[in-house]
Amino acid sequence: MKFSLISSTVAASLVAGALFAGGHLAYEQRQAAMKTLGGSMKTLGGMAQGAAPFDAAIVAATLAAMQAAAETAQGAFPAEPDLDPESKALAAIWENRADFDARQLALVDIIVATAANPPADAAAIGPMMQQIGGTCQSCHENYRMPDQ
Amino acid sequence: MRRWLKIGAAAAILAAVAFWILTAPNTLDDDPIYATTGDAVAGERMFRIAGCGACHMAKGATGDDRLRLVGGQEFASPFGTFIAPNISPDPETGIGGWSSYDLANALLRGVSPEGAHYYPVLPYGSYARMQPRDVVDLKAFLDTLPAVVQTNPDHDLPLPFRLRRGLGLWKLLFMDDSPVIADAPEAGRYLVEGPGHCAECHTPRNIIGGLDTSRWMAGAPNPSGTGRIPNITPGAPDVGQWSAADLAYYFETGFTPDFDTAGGEMVEVISSLSALPAADRAAIAEYLKFIPAQAPTE
Numbered sequence: 311m312k313f314s315l316i317s318s319t320v321a322a323s324l325v326a327g328a329l330f331a332g333g334h335l336a337y338e339q340r341q342a343a344m345k346t347l348g349g350s351m352k353t354l355g356g357m358a359q360g361a362a363p364f365d366a367a368i369v370a371a372t373l374a375a376m377q378a379a380a381e382t383a384q385g386a387f388p389a390e391p392d393l394d395p396e397s398k399a400l401a402a403i404w405e406n407r408a409d410f411d412a413r414q415l416a417l418v419d420i421i422v423a424t425a426a427n428p429p430a431d432a433a434a435i436g437p438m439m440q441q442i443g444g445t446c447q448s449c450h451e452n453y454r455m456p457d458q
Numbered sequence: 459m460r461r462w463l464k465i466g467a468a469a470a471i472l473a474a475v476a477f478w479i480l481t482a483p484n485t486l487d488d489d490p491i492y493a494t495t496g497d498a499v500a501g502e503r504m505f506r507i508a509g510c511g512a513c514h515m516a517k518g519a520t521g522d523d524r525l526r527l528v529g530g531q532e533f534a535s536p537f538g539t540f541i542a543p544n545i546s547p548d549p550e551t552g553i554g555g556w557s558s559y560d561l562a563n564a565l566l567r568g569v570s571p572e573g574a575h576y577y578p579v580l581p582y583g584s585y586a587r588m589q590p591r592d593v594v595d596l597k598a599f600l601d602t603l604p605a606v607v608q609t610n611p612d613h614d615l616p617l618p619f620r621l622r623r624g625l626g627l628w629k630l631l632f633m634d635d636s637p638v639i640a641d642a643p644e645a646g647r648y649l650v651e652g653p654g655h656c657a658e659c660h661t662p663r664n665i666i667g668g669l670d671t672s673r674w675m676a677g678a679p680n681p682s683g684t685g686r687i688p689n690i691t692p693g694a695p696d697v698g699q700w701s702a703a704d705l706a707y708y709f710e711t712g713f714t715p716d717f718d719t720a721g722g723e724m725v726e727v728i729s730s731l732s733a734l735p736a737a738d739r740a741a742i743a744e745y746l747k748f749i750p751a752q753a754p755t756e
Contacts, residue, residue, distance in 0.1 A: 351717035400684065440711065443719050447712050447728070450721030455685035 337397035339386040346379035347446070351439060358435035366428065369435070373425040376442075380418045387414075398455040410453055417445040481626025483569040491590045492559035496598025504596040506733045508585070508653040512726040513542045527552070527600070528608045533579055535681060537667070538615030540579040548605040558597040565593055568629065575625035577613065578632075578667065584655035586635040592653065632668040639674065639749050646745025649738060656742075659687045659723065662755075676752035682723070686755075693751030705743035706736070 350372045356362040357369070391404040403410045420442055429435045505511070514527040529544040547554035553561070560571040568575060568582035576582065618624075638651050650656050661669045662678040677689035692698045700708070704715045709731040712720040720728045731739060 348717045351713065355713065355717050398685075439713070443712055446719040447721070447725045450719055451723075451725035454721045455683075456680055456687060456722040456724070457685050 335394075336386045336388050336392050337394050337399065340383050340399070341397070343379040343383040343386065347376055347383075350376045350379070351443070354435050354439055357432050358439060360432065364432040364435075366430075369428055370425065373421060373428065377418065377421045377425060380414075380421055384414045384418060398457065400453050400455055403453045406452075410449070413445065413449045413453075416448070417442070420445055477627075478623075480630060481575075481623045483573050483575055483626065484567055484629070485563050485569050485573070486559070486567060488559055489590055491594060492557065492562060494558075494594060496558065496594040496596070498595070498598040498602050500592075501595035501597065501599030503734060503738070504588075504592050504653055505599050506730045507649055507738065508588075508596070508655070509727060509730045510545065510596075510600075512723075512730065514545045525603050526606050527603060528606045529610045530608065533682070535579065537577075537619045538613060540577060540613045540615075541610050543610060544606065544608050545600065546603060546606040546608075547601050548607050551607050551609050552605060553600070554605055556597070558594045561597045561600075562590060562593045566590075566635075568625070568633075575622045575629070577622070577625065578628065581655040581658045583632055583634075583669065584652060584658060586633060587637070587648070587652035589648075628666065628668070631666075638671050639745075642748045643741070643744050645738075646741035646743070646748075649742050650745050654742065656690075660690050673752055675746070675749060677755055680722070685722070687723075689752055689754055690746055691749055691752040692747060693753055695754055698751065702740070702743040702747050705746055706739045709734075709739040709742065710736070 353362075353368065353372050357364050387399070387403060387410070391401060393399065393401060424438055424442065429438050511524055511527065513531055513533070514529055515524050515531075516526065516528055517531045519526065527545045529542040531542045533540040533542070544552040546552040549555040556564075556571060563569045563571070564576060564580070565582055565585040565588060567586070568578065568580065570576060613620075637647055638657070639647060657669055657675060659681070660675045660677060661671070662673050662676060664670055675689065675691045677694070678687050680687050688694060688697060690697050697705075700715055708714055708720070709728065711732070712725065712728040714720075719725075731742075
């Protein structure tokens with residue numbers, strides 16, 4: 311009971327964080343969303359590695375936050391090229407927009423599918439993270455600038 | 459006047475002869491090991507660490523197509539555009555007709571079976587440190603892959619770089635199969651400095667394309683686009699803080715300690731490293747924690 315109260319507080323703050331973080335500029339919104347995605351994966355990774363106990367409610371809340379963040383990111387790449395020294399987005403995004411959009415959609419889809427059929431224990435988190443991480447990498451491979 | 463002309467002509471001939479001798483392709487002695495049968499299972503490990511598929515598969519290949527080493531990918535460079543050759547076992551358009559000795563000359567010396575220099579876009583500066591046994595095993599594995607008939611275009615290079623003979627001078631300057639970090643733990647040193655060829659991207663180059671070993675793994679401009687290939691020494695502001703376990707986990711999963719993911723060319727590298735035995739990933743991590751810290755580049 312106490313756990314589920316904590317869990318729902320965590321859930322609420324995660325979702326709120328995903329929805330309201332970030333500045334006004336499109337790239338700031340994307341960066342905030344990406345940060346939420348990374349932070350969420352870290353939460354899940356901690357459970358997969360045994361650093362934190364498995365908690366189905368936190369998993370569910372984390373996946374909800376990730377879905378919101380992925381959808382925010384999806385909406386924060388404007389139609390016209392949006393390049394800024396502060397942004398790692400590459401021009402290739404706008405040169406291959408259909409491919410980029412398909413890959414972004416794949417991220418949302420896999421998060422939705424995972425939330426509908428969430429991992430039942432810590433051991434199941436690892437393979438799930440590999441699947442989601444694969445969609446992250448498939449965009450980062452061609453569309454994000456490498457840097458130090 | 460006539461006399462000066464004669465001296466000039468003699469000097470030019472001498473220079474040409476010296477150039478011809480100095481730039482001669484230098485093949486390996488034929489060791490009996492190259493006539494032995496390789497172990498394809500061990501060879502697959504070499505194939506992963508050497509990352510052959512990343513350049514020699516079709517661009518963006520997925521699934522089983524990743525093992526069809528048809529070539530054709532283009533690599534832009536300051537010297538022109540290089541095009542990866544077909545290294546599938548097809549005897550006509552691939553390397554099916556090669557012996558293990560031929561493959562060893564290509565990888566350890568950068569010399570083709572016909573005795574011509576290869577361009578160092580094939581990272582033989584690193585592969586030169588490979589053990590002959592590992593080349594024989596790698597050949598055995600390559601022979602198990604699908605043979606594909608495909609002829610690729612030649613490299614697209616401007617004239618001075620189209621003449622391969624001059625590469626002999628480049629090799630005289632930069633080919634060195636001795637260890638770079640001699641006192642580093644041996645298992646990781648072999649994987650990183652040899653077949654893994656990590657330095658080819660992570661170490662900066664001088665103006666004629668030689669690696670600056672005094673800035674070993676200090677990071678470098680991205681050869682294929684914008685941004686930088688990161689510093690991966692203990693002196694790096696981010697990667698330098700990772701533990702050996704963090705590094706090994708990254709090689710296995712592509713996740714950084716902050717659960718960001720690999721990007722750029724490293725995505726392809728991770729897909730190879732993740733298929734290696736865990737001990738190899740640990741050895742690479744141990745090596746990277748050992749090498750001298752390099753200050754970040756401004």
